[in-house]
Amino acid sequence: VHDRDLKRWALQKAAEDSSLIFEASEYWLRVFKHRHRICSRKITKLVTRHHAEDTDAIIESADSFVRDAKRQMQNYTHEEILNTDQIGLELELYSSRTLSYEGEKVTMTRVRSKNATTHSYTVQPMISAAGKLVGPVFLCLKEPKGKMSENIKNKLFPASNVVVTCSSSGKLTTSLVEYWRDHVLRKSVPSQFLLLSDYWPGQRDADIYSAIRGCKRLEIPAHTTSRIQPLDVFFNRQWKLIARRIFDHV
Numbered sequence: 001v002h003d004r005d006l007k008r009w010a011l012q013k014a015a016e017d018s019s020l021i022f023e024a025s026e027y028w029l030r031v032f033k034h035r036h037r038i039c040s041r042k043i044t045k046l047v048t049r050h051h052a053e054d055t056d057a058i059i060e061s062a063d064s065f066v067r068d069a070k071r072q073m074q075n076y077t078h079e080e081i082l083n084t085d086q087i088g089l090e091l092e093l094y095s096s097r098t099l100s101y102e103g104e105k106v107t108m109t110r111v112r113s114k115n116a117t118t119h120s121y122t123v124q125p126m127i128s129a130a131g132k133l134v135g136p137v138f139l140c141l142k143e144p145k146g147k148m149s150e151n152i153k154n155k156l157f158p159a160s161n162v163v164v165t166c167s168s169s170g171k172l173t174t175s176l177v178e179y180w181r182d183h184v185l186r187k188s189v190p191s192q193f194l195l196l197s198d199y200w201p202g203q204r205d206a207d208i209y210s211a212i213r214g215c216k217r218l219e220i221p222a223h224t225t226s227r228i229q230p231l232d233v234f235f236n237r238q239w240k241l242i243a244r245r246i247f248d249h250v
Contacts, residue, residue, distance in 0.1 A: 003029055006038075042096075054223075062224035069196065069218055073129070076194045081129035083196040084185075085231040086172060087239050091120030091142065093247040121170045123239055124180060126188070127231060135188025136161045138180045142170030174202045186212055194218065198225050 007024040010032075014022035022028075033039065073081055092111055100107045111117055124138040139162050141148070146168040148156075156164060163183050165176055172180070185195075192214035197203055199222045209215045225232045 006032065058221075058223045059227075061221040062228045065218075065221050065224065066228055072194060072216075072218065076192070078130035079128050079132075080190050080193040081196070082126055082134055082189065082193055083128075083230045084124060084126040085198060085225070085229060085236060086200070087123045087125075087236050088171070089121055089123060089240065089243060090117055091170075092116035093244060122172055124172070124184075125231065125235070126184070127235060129230075135184050136163045138162075138184050139164045140170060140172055140176060141166040142168070144168060172202060174205065174208075177203045178208060181208055181212065185215075189215070192216075196220060196229070198229060 006029060010024045010028075011022065014020050014024075092113060094109060094111055094117055098107060098109055120142050122140040124140070126134045128134050141164065143152070143166040146166065148166050163180075165179055167173060167176060189212070193216070195209070195215060195217045197217065198220045204219065206217075209217045220229050227233070
């Protein structure tokens with residue numbers, strides 16, 4: 001939606017009253033936008049018409065899950081209610097805006113690698129309802145052949161609170177979810193716990209969790225994580241924010 005759309009819709013509405021003299025001037029547009037707190041925003045997510053029309057169904061699905069989850073949470077302490085999620089981060093950050101000359105037809109910026117500006121590695125934290133990080137953070141690096149060379153292994157910082165693995169894409173696979181289960185989840189959880197995680201296909205197999213005694217998993221419905229998943233709502237943004245602040249530091 002742009003300024004011209006607001007003007008067109010206003011003129012169409014004004015045309016319904018023949019006695020009204022209305023021009024949809026720049027002044028009117030500025031006042032209208034200020035009154036209704038409308039501004040130009042960068043689009044951060046693309047959705048299809050089907051998704052947009054299903055908003056009510058998505059909200060109902062989210063509300064239904066929350067009601068069911070709250071009932072089941074009554075059987076667990078805050079320390080036994082866990083949420084885990086994957087966060088994709090770019091290896092090389094860049095700014096989508098830059099100072100340049102007026103009238104310039106093409107504005108370019110230089111990066112070391114175009115591939116590094118897309119999803120390059122994955123971070124997977126786990127938190128409890130008590131508001132604490134649980135276990136080490138799972139970090140999946142991007143290595144072309146899906147394996148780390150001895151040279152890279154020797155140069156990695158040995159952090160006790162990070163478990164490191166890799167894949168050719170920097171994204172997790174079902175086998176890496178099993179690796180996370182064995183090296184993070186299994187070693188960090190109490191004797192019984194409730195695990196909330198999203199609908200990503202690579203982690204939906206019930207056999208992954210049946211290997212851990214006392215584990216009950218609730219799957220957050222599709223398209224609802226931005227509304228109800230604790231990590232998405234309260235936690236994940238800081239990972240990208242910290243990386244951006246380091247990148248922007250003068």
